Amino acid sequence: MCRRLARQRMAPLLALLVALLATPPRAEAQTTPAEPGETAAPVPPTAAPFEAPPIATSPNVAPPIAAPPNVAPPAAAPAVAAPPSAPLPLVEQTILEPPVFEPVVRPRLSLAAGMGATFDAAGFPGGTHAIPAFFAVGGFGDGLGGFDLGAFASSASGRFQVDASGVSDNPVDRLALDAFGVVRPAARLARGDDRYRMRVLRTAAAELGLGVEREGRATGSGSRLALHTGARVELPLTRAGEASELRLRLAVRRAIGLYTPEVAGATPVDVTKVGDTTEVYAALAVVF
Secondary structure, three states, X not given: OHHHHHHHHHHHHHHHHHHHHHOOOOOOOOOOOOOOOOOOOOOOOOOOOOOOOOOOOOOOOOOOOOOOOOOOOOOOOOOOOOOOOOOOOOOOOOOOOOOOOOOOOOOOEEEEEEEEEEEEOOOOOOOOEXXXXXXXXXXXXXXXXXXXXXXXXXXXXXXOOEOOOOOEOOOOEEEEEEEEXXXXXXXXXXXXXXXXXXXXXXXXXXXXXXXXXXXEEOOEEEEEEEEEEEEEEEEEOOOOOOOOEEEEEEEEEEEEEOOOOEEEOOOOOOEEEOOOEEEEEEEEEEEO
């Protein structure tokens, strides 16, 4: 196409060159100078030069662009079926489930404090006397078994008198700390029975443990190890099924000494042997 356009552009130039070559040269008139007295002959008119007619040239028109032939799209290739895949091997999977922990139920706790009396014969020539005493007990567990820590203190100093024979009482004060186990034989009996007598029966318990005791008066003191024994029962003061309960505890305690200490008095001959005692008390107990 480019060559064709170049030829069309060169054709007018070639035609113009040919016309110039075919045109003869223009003859110039030769004149001779006139003699004096002569009249110069008129110069014939010069013929106009030959001009070649203009060559018609076609306008530069871009050749029409032929539309591309309608070519049918290629036929789609037939679908090739994928080869059957082999079945995946079965893999055993072990699913580990987290362990299920049951909630830990803490044992019920109890605190009790009350007043009572200790039956003491040490320092009383006339026999056993009831001495006021204070008791405090803290416990772990309210079921079949439990563990308690207890303390008691008696106040006998100053509680003496002179009898008709002139013999005066010279008692001792006691301070004891005990650690003992508690067993409730009926704790698992008829748990669903909320009748009052059954609730009282389930609190009946026996106590067994060890304790240390200090005996003293203003002039001297002694100590001993003792075997703690006891029993108790509790009267519920609140309704059944509550998370915390208030009870009235009725208890008895017996301390059996592993040996018998002696407490000196004001004179060398005033020596008191300290024996075993029995205590009873009532206390308010909170179980939670």
